[in-house]
Amino acid sequence: MEEKIRQFLNSKFSDSIIREDNFRGEQSFYVKPESIFPICEALLENDDLDVKFLKDITAVDWYDHPLAENGRFEVIYNLYSFAHKYRFFLKVFLPEDNPNLTSLTGLWIGANWLEREVYDLFGVTFEGHPDLTKIITPDELEGHPLRKDFPLTYEKPRFSWNKDNPPEVIK
Amino acid sequence: MAESRTLTLNMGPQHPSTHGVLRVLLELDGETVVKAKPVIGYLHTGIEKTMESKLYYKALPCTDRMDYLAPMSNNLGYCLAVEKLMDIEVPDKVKWARVCLAELTRVNSHLVWLGTHALDLGAMSMLLYTFRERELILDIYEACGGQRMMTSYIRIGGLAHELPKDFEQKVRNMIKIIRERLFDYEKLLTNNPIFIGRTKGVAVISAEDAMNYCLSGPMLRGSGIKHDLRKDNPYSGYENFDFEVPIGKNGDAYDRYLLRLEEIRQSFRICEQVLDGMPEGPYRAHVPGVVLPPKEDILQKMEAMIFHFKIITEGFKAPVGSVYQAIESPKGEIGFFITGDGTNKPRRVRVRPPAFVNLACLPKLVEGCLFSDVVCAIGSIDIILGEVDR
Numbered sequence: 001m002e003e004k005i006r007q008f009l010n011s012k013f014s015d016s017i018i019r020e021d022n023f024r025g026e027q028s029f030y031v032k033p034e035s036i037f038p039i040c041e042a043l044l045e046n047d048d049l050d051v052k053f054l055k056d057i058t059a060v061d062w063y064d065h066p067l068a069e070n071g072r073f074e075v076i077y078n079l080y081s082f083a084h085k086y087r088f089f090l091k092v093f094l095p096e097d098n099p100n101l102t103s104l105t106g107l108w109i110g111a112n113w114l115e116r117e118v119y120d121l122f123g124v125t126f127e128g129h130p131d132l133t134k135i136i137t138p139d140e141l142e143g144h145p146l147r148k149d150f151p152l153t154y155e156k157p158r159f160s161w162n163k164d165n166p167p168e169v170i171k
Numbered sequence: 172m173a174e175s176r177t178l179t180l181n182m183g184p185q186h187p188s189t190h191g192v193l194r195v196l197l198e199l200d201g202e203t204v205v206k207a208k209p210v211i212g213y214l215h216t217g218i219e220k221t222m223e224s225k226l227y228y229k230a231l232p233c234t235d236r237m238d239y240l241a242p243m244s245n246n247l248g249y250c251l252a253v254e255k256l257m258d259i260e261v262p263d264k265v266k267w268a269r270v271c272l273a274e275l276t277r278v279n280s281h282l283v284w285l286g287t288h289a290l291d292l293g294a295m296s297m298l299l300y301t302f303r304e305r306e307l308i309l310d311i312y313e314a315c316g317g318q319r320m321m322t323s324y325i326r327i328g329g330l331a332h333e334l335p336k337d338f339e340q341k342v343r344n345m346i347k348i349i350r351e352r353l354f355d356y357e358k359l360l361t362n363n364p365i366f367i368g369r370t371k372g373v374a375v376i377s378a379e380d381a382m383n384y385c386l387s388g389p390m391l392r393g394s395g396i397k398h399d400l401r402k403d404n405p406y407s408g409y410e411n412f413d414f415e416v417p418i419g420k421n422g423d424a425y426d427r428y429l430l431r432l433e434e435i436r437q438s439f440r441i442c443e444q445v446l447d448g449m450p451e452g453p454y455r456a457h458v459p460g461v462v463l464p465p466k467e468d469i470l471q472k473m474e475a476m477i478f479h480f481k482i483i484t485e486g487f488k489a490p491v492g493s494v495y496q497a498i499e500s501p502k503g504e505i506g507f508f509i510t511g512d513g514t515n516k517p518r519r520v521r522v523r524p525p526a527f528v529n530l531a532c533l534p535k536l537v538e539g540c541l542f543s544d545v546v547c548a549i550g551s552i553d554i555i556l557g558e559v560d561r
Contacts, residue, residue, distance in 0.1 A: 023492040058521040060510050085403040110385030113531040136212040
């Protein structure tokens with residue numbers, strides 16, 4: 001199955017694949033950010049591969065880590081082939097300034113909330129998303145809590161109501 | 172001619188049938204739901220951020236608190252993910268015991284679901300019965316880990332303690348009692364005309380839509396798609412056991428009810444197979460520096476004490492890389508995505524919550540239905556807000 005997906009990706013999207021990785025038996029393909037939508041669309045249309053499930057979308061913040069040279073944010077698409085019972089990952093690296101991707105809501109409606117969550121917690125925006133608003137954190141909270149530079153305990157969270165009069169830093 | 176207007180109604184967040192703090196914004200035309208919008212986040216406690224700030228060991232108790240009705244499954248998912256990241260192989264006995272505990276958790280979660288779902292639909296006595304039976308399972312938890320709900324019994328590389336001596340007898344006794352009482356439940360509900368009227372043909376989702384909404388667990392199988400990670404991608408030795416994966420036909424709330432009852436029976440089958448062939452062996456893997464040594468050794472051996480001290484204070488360093496481990500929790504696929512960055516704390520712990528993804532299909536389930544069906548639809552998804560909001 002791994003070989004089939006590799007062939008499929010190489011035949012159609014050879015320019016978009018940056019590299020491959022296999023860690024602990026899990027296959028991931030690093031692709032260019034702009035090609036994520038066409039790849040998923042082609043995968044969904046291909047009945048032989050039968051990649052019909054989008055299991056998860058999430059992100060990793062590589063702030064202050066050597067890996068951040070590829071781009072600060074790594075967004076992970078977790079795809080599953082039902083017929084082959086096979087899971088693989090598409091990963092993209094996004095820059096620190098204005099991280100942006102194309103929304104997959106046109107392909108899977110279930111991507112709606114998953115993308116909203118990534119937007120809420122990491123600040124990655126999705127173009128073409130019908131309702132890209134906060135989903136989990138309160139409306140007044142500013143910033144994206146799962147970014148590594150978001151303070152954990154030492155500083156009070158900045159809400160819009162205390163913006164003009166910020167709380168002192170507790171150390 | 173009268174002007175037709177729709178009414179916007181706010182259901183929740185403090186509403187008993189939303190199973191926590193779910194708020195649903197409903198637009199009603201008479202008694203028909205035109206539009207529904209779930210609003211979540213009232214229980215957000217930043218569990219993922221908390222886990223990222225802790226050592227791998229110390230992040231474990233956070234997993235109990237997400238889905239408090241299925242603590243063992245969450246422990247199992249997290250531990251399997253960390254074991255995959257650290258490349259640890261656990262003894263057979265641990266695998267089998269974990270399977271048994273995870274299946275007990277499934278029964279526990281389904282019993283609570285059954286009671287509350289029936290309560291939402293007006294069958295009050297079910298709640299009392301299922302909570303009475305659930306007590307038997309909580310007793311087993313207590314005998315194992317000393318806790319009834321937040322067990323944290325499954326640990327990285329093994330279990331917290333040896334299984335209790337009367338574990339087998341307790342589980343067999345519990346199975347015997349609940350198996351009989353399942354017939355009583357069926358007598359109360361399965362052919363009950365009110366229950367059928369409230370659930371049959373209500374909250375329907377087709378197989379195609381279920382795939383499109385990325386559903387998992389009973390929500391997906393209720394629509395007739397046979398996808399169960401225990402069969403499809405076995406973990407923790409599930410390939411050794413013989414069990415059926417029940418599927419529904421119509422994808423309505425009634426099918427999901429029958430399916431969950433059948434899942435309880437299948438869980439009992441798995442538990443019995445575990446008890447019949449439980450292998451002997453240690454209850455923890457021997458991986459110095461990563462897995463805590465057994466408590467008995469700490470008092471006897473110097474190295475064991477040093478390793479214990481080092482693991483507790485500094486933890487262990489994980490390699491750079493990401494792993495994803497999904498298990499079939501009672502609610503669906505719960506996945507733990509853990510990224511190590513070479514330090515002793517995870518860079519990222521992502522929980523793929525089954526209830527969060529399943530809840531997103533609520534508008535699809537209720538739009539065009541009657542207002543009273545919203546309660547049934549929310550109940551049949553089986554949400555736990557602790558897990559949805561994290």
